[in-house]
Amino acid sequence: MAELDGKVAIVTGAGRGLGREEAIDLAANGARVVINEIDRPEAKQAAEQTVDDIKAAGGEATLVLGDCASTDDAQRLFETTIKTYGDMNIMVNNAGFVRDKTIFSMDDEEFDSVVRVHLRGHFVNMRNATAYWRGKAKSGEQVYGRLISTSSEAAIYGSAGQPNYAAAKAGIVAMTMGAAQLMIKYGITCNVIMPRAATDMTMQGPTAAMFQAPDSGFHQFDPANVAPLVTYLSSPRSSHIAGEVFIAWGNQVSVLKRPEPLDPHVNPDGESRWTLDGLDRSLSTYFDENHVPVRDGYSLPIG
Numbered sequence: 001m002a003e004l005d006g007k008v009a010i011v012t013g014a015g016r017g018l019g020r021e022e023a024i025d026l027a028a029n030g031a032r033v034v035i036n037e038i039d040r041p042e043a044k045q046a047a048e049q050t051v052d053d054i055k056a057a058g059g060e061a062t063l064v065l066g067d068c069a070s071t072d073d074a075q076r077l078f079e080t081t082i083k084t085y086g087d088m089n090i091m092v093n094n095a096g097f098v099r100d101k102t103i104f105s106m107d108d109e110e111f112d113s114v115v116r117v118h119l120r121g122h123f124v125n126m127r128n129a130t131a132y133w134r135g136k137a138k139s140g141e142q143v144y145g146r147l148i149s150t151s152s153e154a155a156i157y158g159s160a161g162q163p164n165y166a167a168a169k170a171g172i173v174a175m176t177m178g179a180a181q182l183m184i185k186y187g188i189t190c191n192v193i194m195p196r197a198a199t200d201m202t203m204q205g206p207t208a209a210m211f212q213a214p215d216s217g218f219h220q221f222d223p224a225n226v227a228p229l230v231t232y233l234s235s236p237r238s239s240h241i242a243g244e245v246f247i248a249w250g251n252q253v254s255v256l257k258r259p260e261p262l263d264p265h266v267n268p269d270g271e272s273r274w275t276l277d278g279l280d281r282s283l284s285t286y287f288d289e290n291h292v293p294v295r296d297g298y299s300l301p302i303g
């Protein structure tokens with residue numbers, strides 16, 4: 001019996017790149033997969049190819065075109081999944097695009113569209129999935145749910161040329177943590193991946209050189225390298241893993257340490273509100289010894 005036999009998965013933005021590889025791997029492991037992709041000629045063709053490739057390999061897949069961030073399209077995606085396969089167990093939020101600019105040059109549309117596709121795109125599908133699983137659990141039915149969100153290292157390191165994207169990806173981590181806290185009591189896990197891969201998103205502009213395939217040997221940035229982690233987090237094996245963030249690429253998976261504050265600085269003047277002098281005495285001593293300069297200029301905009 002395959003790892004994900006009987007399970008039903010949705011993958012957004014699965015026409016190409018990471019989403020395509022994740023969908024193929026989920027299907028290869030027995031899941032029936034609903035491929036979502038934006039309804040544009042080229043994207044539609046790519047998504048049909050993903051479905052055809054899954055079927056040719058003996059898997060089951062179906063295509064639901066639509067905008068991942070539209071409430072109506074997400075509803076249709078969810079309802080079609082239930083109608084087609086009778087259940088929904090694995091929600092992989094993946095779709096998105098970038099519009100890179102520095103903070104001082106970015107216009108409203110560039111900010112709003114990127115926050116919308118990533119953060120709202122995760123929100124509407126996460127809402128549908130969690131509401132469905134919670135409803136099932138509350139009515140005493142057996143429920144199997146796995147939610148995988150796609151963030152980026154830009155969320156933790158910042159990305160000088162991607163303020164819209166970094167903000168959206170940080171929001172995705174926060175939103176997924178909250179969902180993980182709510183859903184674990186139903187045995188449902190929610191986790192986040194921060195991938196690195198050579199895709200249309202990264203093979204243009206300054207990252208292209210970094211993600212090049214080698215002339216021979218293992219291609220560290222083949223998007224298919226990330227897929228096994230998504231399959232693992234979708235599987236019964238990972239039932240005890242929730243609220244985690246993973247950086248994944250090549251043959252590496254790093255678990256992100258949960259952030260924790262260092263020992264607090266306490267007002268040297270005792271139990272009273274800070275004065276500027278007190279703050280300066282306390283913090284300047286600390287930063288004299290622990291100064292980490294902020295990176296100057298553009299950090300590598302990793303997807």
Ligand SMILES: NC(=O)c1ccc[n+]([C@@H]2O[C@H](COP(=O)([O-])OP(=O)(O)OC[C@H]3O[C@@H](n4cnc5c(N)ncnc54)[C@H](O)[C@@H]3O)[C@@H](O)[C@H]2O)c1
Nearest residue numbers: 013017018038067068095096152195196197199200201303
């Ligand atoms: N490639 C990397 O190194 C990297 C790094 C960090 C995070 N990510 C994240 O991984 C995810 C996949 O990116 P990728 O690198 O495969 O890029 P990609 O551009 O190859 O794939 C993104 C897919 O999403 C689809 N899409 C875009 N807008 C959509 C919408 N509104 N509705 C439905 N589908 C839509 C695109 O058509 C495309 O097929 C993204 O969330 C991206 O931010 C990628």
